[in-house]
Structures are given as C-alpha cells and as structure tokens.
Amino acid sequence: MKYVDEFRDGELAKHIAARIAHEASPLKTYRLMEFCGGHTHAISRYGLSDLLPDNVRLIHGPGCPVCVLPTGRVDQAIRLARMPGVILCTYADTMRVPASGKLTLMRAKAEGADVRMIYSTQDVLKIARDNPQREVVFFAIGFETTTPPTAVAVKQAAAEGLKNFSILCNHVLTPAAMHAILEGGVALDGFIGPAHVSTIIGSQPYEVFATEYGQPVVIAGFEPLDVMQAILLLIRQINDRRAEVENEFTRAVTREGNLKAQALVDEVFEVRDAFEWRGLGSVPHSALKLREEFAGYDAEQRFGIEYVAVPDHKGCECAAILRGEKRPQQCRIFGTVCTPENPVGSCMVSSEGACAAHYSYGRFREDAK
Amino acid sequence: MSAIRPDYSRPLDFKGGRVEMSHGAGGRAMAQLINELFAKAFDNPYLAQGNDGALLPPASGRLVMSTDSHVVSPLFFAGGDIGCLSVHGTINDVAMMGAAPLYLSAAFILEEGFRLSELKRIVESMARAAKDAGVFIVTGDTKVVEKGKGDGVFITTTAVGVIRDGITLSGDLAQAGDKILLSGSIGDHGMAVLSQRENMTFDAPITSDTAALHTLVAAMLDSGAKLRVLRDPTRGGLATTLNEIAKQSGAGMMLQESSIRVNGPVDAACEFLGLDPLYVANEGKLVAICAPEDADRLLEVMRAHPLGRESAVIGEVREDAHGFVQMITRLGGRRIVDWLAGEQLPRIC
Numbered sequence: 263m264k265y266v267d268e269f270r271d272g273e274l275a276k277h278i279a280a281r282i283a284h285e286a287s288p289l290k291t292y293r294l295m296e297f298c299g300g301h302t303h304a305i306s307r308y309g310l311s312d313l314l315p316d317n318v319r320l321i322h323g324p325g326c327p328v329c330v331l332p333t334g335r336v337d338q339a340i341r342l343a344r345m346p347g348v349i350l351c352t353y354a355d356t357m358r359v360p361a362s363g364k365l366t367l368m369r370a371k372a373e374g375a376d377v378r379m380i381y382s383t384q385d386v387l388k389i390a391r392d393n394p395q396r397e398v399v400f401f402a403i404g405f406e407t408t409t410p411p412t413a414v415a416v417k418q419a420a421a422e423g424l425k426n427f428s429i430l431c432n433h434v435l436t437p438a439a440m441h442a443i444l445e446g447g448v449a450l451d452g453f454i455g456p457a458h459v460s461t462i463i464g465s466q467p468y469e470v471f472a473t474e475y476g477q478p479v480v481i482a483g484f485e486p487l488d489v490m491q492a493i494l495l496l497i498r499q500i501n502d503r504r505a506e507v508e509n510e511f512t513r514a515v516t517r518e519g520n521l522k523a524q525a526l527v528d529e530v531f532e533v534r535d536a537f538e539w540r541g542l543g544s545v546p547h548s549a550l551k552l553r554e555e556f557a558g559y560d561a562e563q564r565f566g567i568e569y570v571a572v573p574d575h576k577g578c579e580c581a582a583i584l585r586g587e588k589r590p591q592q593c594r595i596f597g598t599v600c601t602p603e604n605p606v607g608s609c610m611v612s613s614e615g616a617c618a619a620h621y622s623y624g625r626f627r628e629d630a631k
Numbered sequence: 632m633s634a635i636r637p638d639y640s641r642p643l644d645f646k647g648g649r650v651e652m653s654h655g656a657g658g659r660a661m662a663q664l665i666n667e668l669f670a671k672a673f674d675n676p677y678l679a680q681g682n683d684g685a686l687l688p689p690a691s692g693r694l695v696m697s698t699d700s701h702v703v704s705p706l707f708f709a710g711g712d713i714g715c716l717s718v719h720g721t722i723n724d725v726a727m728m729g730a731a732p733l734y735l736s737a738a739f740i741l742e743e744g745f746r747l748s749e750l751k752r753i754v755e756s757m758a759r760a761a762k763d764a765g766v767f768i769v770t771g772d773t774k775v776v777e778k779g780k781g782d783g784v785f786i787t788t789t790a791v792g793v794i795r796d797g798i799t800l801s802g803d804l805a806q807a808g809d810k811i812l813l814s815g816s817i818g819d820h821g822m823a824v825l826s827q828r829e830n831m832t833f834d835a836p837i838t839s840d841t842a843a844l845h846t847l848v849a850a851m852l853d854s855g856a857k858l859r860v861l862r863d864p865t866r867g868g869l870a871t872t873l874n875e876i877a878k879q880s881g882a883g884m885m886l887q888e889s890s891i892r893v894n895g896p897v898d899a900a901c902e903f904l905g906l907d908p909l910y911v912a913n914e915g916k917l918v919a920i921c922a923p924e925d926a927d928r929l930l931e932v933m934r935a936h937p938l939g940r941e942s943a944v945i946g947e948v949r950e951d952a953h954g955f956v957q958m959i960t961r962l963g964g965r966r967i968v969d970w971l972a973g974e975q976l977p978r979i980c
Contacts, residue, residue: 266902270961270962272889272961272963275962275963307960308964308966309960309962309965309966310962312965313964486962601972602969602972622967623966623967626955626965626967
C-alpha cells in the first residue's frame with residue numbers, strides 16, 4: 263500500500279535500531295513518553311520494544327480518547343440513551359467503556375436503548391434528518407483531531423435548521439493534559455509528540471514544554487518507522503542536552519497547523535474553565551464547550567443532565583497508568599479480573615489503551631519471566 | 632360459467648411478488664413455493680421422494696456431519712451471495728474433517744415481504760454451488776416470520792460427508808515443530824461484505840473468496856503428507872482459528888507476518904477502518920498443520936490446485952505452556968496474535 267508500506271519497512275527499522283543502540287549511552291536511562299494511544303498501539307502492534315536497548319523505556323501517555331473519559335461522562339451518555347425518543351450516536355470504542363452499575367453503552371443498547379455506532383459526524387446528521395420525530399444526540403469525544411468534524415456538523419445543523427440534533431460535548435485538549443502530566447511530577451526525559459492532533463494544532467503549542475519544562479519533544483507519525491525515528495531524535499537531543507520541538511512528521515504537520523480547522527473550532531467552541539479527566543483529575547482549561555451562539559445544540563442543557571463525578575473501581579490503576587506512573591502489568595487486576603472481554607478500567611477497552619495494547623500484543627513478555 | 636381447472640393455481644410471481652405469511656403456513660401456498668422454486672432448483676432423486684425425510688443409500692465409511700447458519704448482510708456482495716455462501720460454508724466444515732461432502736439440508740427463515748425475485752436468485756445460486764460441488768440438497772424446510780422480525784432471509788444448512796479409513800484430522804493434534812500452511816490471501820470475504828454495507832461510503836475492488844474447498848482437501852489428503860489439522864478461518868479470521876488450534880493442542884505458535892498474504896485493496900480498506908486483516912473472515916481459505924518433513928510436498932500440491940495457488944508456509948507450532956500464538960512482525964519485533972476481543976465485524980457469514 264502506497265504511503266504506508268514505506269513506513270513499515272523492516273530493513274529500515276533495523277538500520278534505525280542499530281543507530282539507536284549505537285547512540286544511546288549505557289550510562290543513561292531514557293524515559294520517553296508517547297502521549298498518543300496511536301503510538302502506543304504501533305509500538306505494541308509491531309513489537310518495537312524488541313528493537314530497543316533496555317535503557318530506552320517507553321512510558322504510555324494518556325492520549326487515548328476513551329481512556330481519559332471519566333465514568334461520570336459515560337453515565338451521562340447512558341442516561342441520555344435511555345430517554346424515550348433519543349437516538350445516541352457514538353464512535354465504536356466508546357460502546358464498551360465501563361460505566362456505573364456494570365453498564366456500558368453496549369449493554370444499554372441490548373436492554374433497548376437506541377445506541378448507534380457511527381464512523382463520521384455526517385452519519386449523525388443523516389440519522390437526524392431521517393428521523394425528524396426523534397432526538398439525535400452525538401456523544402462527541404476525542405482530542406483536537408475529532409473536534410473539527412463535530413464543529414462542521416454543528417454548523418451544518420445550524421445552517422439547515424436541524425432542530426433534533428445535539429451533542430454531548432467531551433472534546434479535550436492535548437497541551438493541557440501534557441501540562442498536567444509534567445506538573446504531576448512523573449520523571450520524563452522527553453515526549454514523542456502527537457501525530458494526528460498536531461496536523462490540526464501544529465507544532466507551535468508544544469514549544470512551551472521545551473522552553474519552560476526543558477522537555478525535548480519530537481512530533482511523530484503513527485507508523486512504526488516514524489516512532490523509531492522519533493526515538494532516535496529524542497536520544498540525540500537528550501545526549502546533546504538540547505530541549506527543542508522537532509518535527510519528524512513533516513509530511514503532515516506544520517508549525518501553524520491547519521488554520522482553517524482551528525478557525526472553525528474557535529467559531530463553534532470555547533474553552534471550559536475546567537474538565538475532569540480520568541487519571542488526571544480536574545484539569546483547568548483542558549476541554550471545550552459550545553459557544554453561547556450554538557448552546558441550543560448542547561445536549562447537557564437541552565436534556566438537563568448534569569455531570570456527576572463517580573470514583574473509579576478500587577482495584578483499577580487506570581489513573582496511575584494514564585499519568586505514566588504505573589505500567590499496566592503493575593495493576594493487580596490486569597489480566598485477571600480486567601481483560602479485553604470484561605474490561606474494568608477504560609485503558610483495557612480501546613486498542614489504543616495501554617492495558618489493552620499490552621494485553622493483546624505484549625503479555626508474553628511477563629509470562630516468559 | 633367458469634371452468635374450474637383441477638389442481639391449478641396461478642404460477643408464483645417471481646418478478647413483483649413477495650413472501651407472504653401463507654408461504655410458511657403449510658398450505659397450498661407453501662407447497663407451491665416448494666414446488667416452483669426449491670424442488671425445481673435443487674432437483675435430485677432424494678429430494679423428489681417428497682417425504683418427511685430423505686432416504687439415503689448406505690455410506691462407505693465413517694460419517695461426518697456439520698451445520699451452519701448464515702445471516703449475512705447485505706445478502707448479495709461482490710463474489711457471491713448468502714445462497715452460495717450457505718453451501719460453501721457447510722461443505723467446508725465437513726471437508727476440514729477430511730471428509731468428502733455428499734448431502735446437504737437447507738432450512739430457510741424468510742421475512743414476510745421479502746422479494747420473491749431475490750429469493751429466486753439466492754436459491755438458484757445455492758443450486759449452482761451445490762451442483763458445482765457435486766453435492767445434493769436432499770431435504771429442507773421453510774418458515775416465514777412477520778415483517779420486521781427477520782432480515783430478508785436466514786439460511787441454515789447441514790452437510791453430511793463420508794471419511795475414508797486412515798484419516799484422522801483434529802484440532803488437538805498439532806505438535807511442536809509442525810509447519811503451519813495457509814492456502815492464500817486473508818480478509819477478502821469480510822472486507823467484500825463490509826465495503827458493501829449501506830453506510831460505507833467507499834467502493835473497494837474487493838471480491839469475496841467464497842468457495843468449496845473439498846477438492847483442494849482431497850488433493851492434500853491424496854498427497855500422503857502427514858496432515859494433523861485442517862481448519863477454515865471463517866468468523867474471527869486467521870487469528871481466531873490459530874488460537875483455537877493452539878488451545879486444543881496445548882501448544883504455541885510462531886508466525887512470520889511477512890509470509891501472510893493480504894491483497895492490496897483489502898489491506899487498504901482494513902487500514903481505513905482500523906481493522907486487522909488477521910481477524911477478518913474468509914470463506915474460501917484453509918489452514919493446514921502438517922509434519923515438518925512433509926511441508927514442502929504439501930505446499931506443492933496446494934499450489935497446484937486453483938484454490939491454493941497462493942499457498943504459503945506461515946509459521947510453525949512450538950512448545951509453549953501458555954499457548955500463545957506469536958508473530959514476528961514485519962518490523963522484526965514480536966507480538967501476540969490474540970483471540971478477538973469483543974466483535975470486530977458484526978454479521979458477515
């Protein structure tokens with residue numbers, strides 16, 4: 263497949279792996295956080311840690327949309343879905359995230375709620391047009407990558423006068439989460455910066471992490487060679503005691519990002535004062551809500567459902583894992599009570615989640631020990 | 632004055648007609664549907680006996696029997712339809728036991744309002760598939776459910792086959808050192824069906840691989856290679872099939888990603904939808920596990936058959952107390968190829 267296979271080339275990978283082994287100092291430990299679940303998935307899916315020296319450690323970050331969604335937010339969606347006349351539309355992974363009372367959207371669906379899995383916000387608009395007598399709510403989640411399509415849908419609905427469409431807005435912001443992680447005190451030597459998120463926001467918003475926190479950042483694509491190259495660039499920065507934002511993903515990311523998408527998002531959304539994340543707690547200015555002008559499309563207001571915080575399962579270490587403080591295998595219920603079939607924590611749900619990725623692709627490593 | 636014509640009823644309207652509740656009610660309408668459609672299409676002496684069951688001649692060997700329900704959506708897809716799929720799928724299950732398939736039963740659950748023209752296409756496709764495979768559809772059943780309670784048509788087929796002496800294939804016979812062979816590319820059927828769903832807004836040049844594999848199996852058995860396991864990687868894909876075998880045999884496996892073939896458009900469609908072709912259904916492929924010394928010979932025989940031209944050795948069985956199916960990725964790292972968690976694709980076979 264063109265433009266994909268080139269970035270999955272085994273020979274090139276060997277070459278970069280040899281450079282990494284050569285340049286990584288045996289006297290140092292390199293603690294690198296890949297922020298995005300997309301990177302976590304690529305690392306596990308291609309077994310990249312087998313190509314790295316032991317002292318280059320990858321720490322999984324919180325950049326997995328369904329992982330950072332706190333239970334109370336899924337509860338809200340389920341409450342909405344159970345209201346008579348409501349069709350709740352959602353991206354697929356969200357269906358399996360555990361909520362209160364052993365529920366998931368999937369179970370609510372089995373019990374009769376009308377929950378529909380969609381691939382695009384355009385599907386939601388179509389469902390709304392086709393069902394004028396029903397209320398169609400989109401469970402809008404995700405980082406900056408998924409926000410512009412939601413903004414487009416809201417604007418389109420406004421232009422068409424589509425009255426039965428609304429969104430349960432949970433769009434979150436990457437830089438705010440990176441701040442929270444660094445303030446949380448996890449020891450890190452550098453970041454593998456987001457791929458798709460950066461196509462929208464550009465590389466500029468990460469510069470503060472280099473200048474204020476002294477953290478090297480290398481923005482990288484989601485293909486395995488992108489990740490390998492980013493690791494090499496990070497090792498070089500650390501060895502040289504540099505802290506810069508470098509862009510490995512130049513085929514898609516510029517310093518300014520996608521200005522059109524940014525303008526669109528800015529027109530429809532504004533920053534919330536604070537938002538609760540799973541693992542990171544309440545983070546100031548870390549999420550979006552609809553602007554006053556579009557408030558009529560806010561499902562929370564339209565249906566009067568308030569967010570109620572819910573504590574995580576006692577044994578679940580998702581919070582610490584999302585902060586980069588623990589690894590999945592350090593959780594007591596990993597692979598026993600909590601498995602991909604019966605996830606307890608959100609990190610075991612999506613293939614981008616640290617626990618699911620480790621369970622599905624890498625658990626032979628522990629069992630071998 | 633009208634002249635009543637005894638035993639006459641107006642022929643079924645296969646152009647504009649639809650399935651009605653009466654077509655499953657046991658009366659004249661049902662008899663008419665059976666006569667004008669099923670009996671005509673499946674025409675064979677066993678079905679023509681017209682009794683509650685088909686009386687079959689004695690078989691020369693141990694019998695193998697397998698059943699499968701088919702609920703695919705959409706009913707028609709590139710490379711096939713629910714009709715030929717329901718014949719191929721069940722024949723293959725019998726063939727994977729090492730048996731030669733002989734007879735099929737076919738039970739239909741029809742939804743009220745389903746177009747008779749489409750039903751006719753499906754039934755004729757089944758008849759063609761059975762004829763091509765040299766298998767008789769000897770008995771059947773038809774029920775009709777109210778509109779909204781079915782999805783057009785569901786078909787359950789059961790196959791009976793006969794297995795000659797000396798052949799024993801079973802999922803628990805894989806041994807450390809055995810080679811794992813795959814008869815061709817993976818993911819074609821699942822992606823052909825998925826890409827034609829109504830809500831998919833892309834067209835992909837992908838054709839289902841649906842096919843009856845019993846002649847390929849016969850050639851493999853005739854080769855004399857020490858075959859231990861045969862399995863067709865349908866629902867759940869190659870990954871699920873290999874995990875089933877590993878579990879049954881209490882062994883692990885090590886695969887080479889670079890030797891598993893995925894056609895370009897399938898690969899692209901999977902990439903686009905975030906799916907892993909290892910978990911996508913196939914309907915015309917088989918996995919064979921054989922003694923290491925016979926792998927080359929078996930591979931040659933498979934490649935000589937039209938349905939096995941792209942066969943390859945994809946890995947080997949190894950000792951592993953955990954029964955992990957692992958894979959050397961094309962990047963050179965190692966990963967587990969796990970059981971499918973939850974569902975990747977709903978209703979594709």
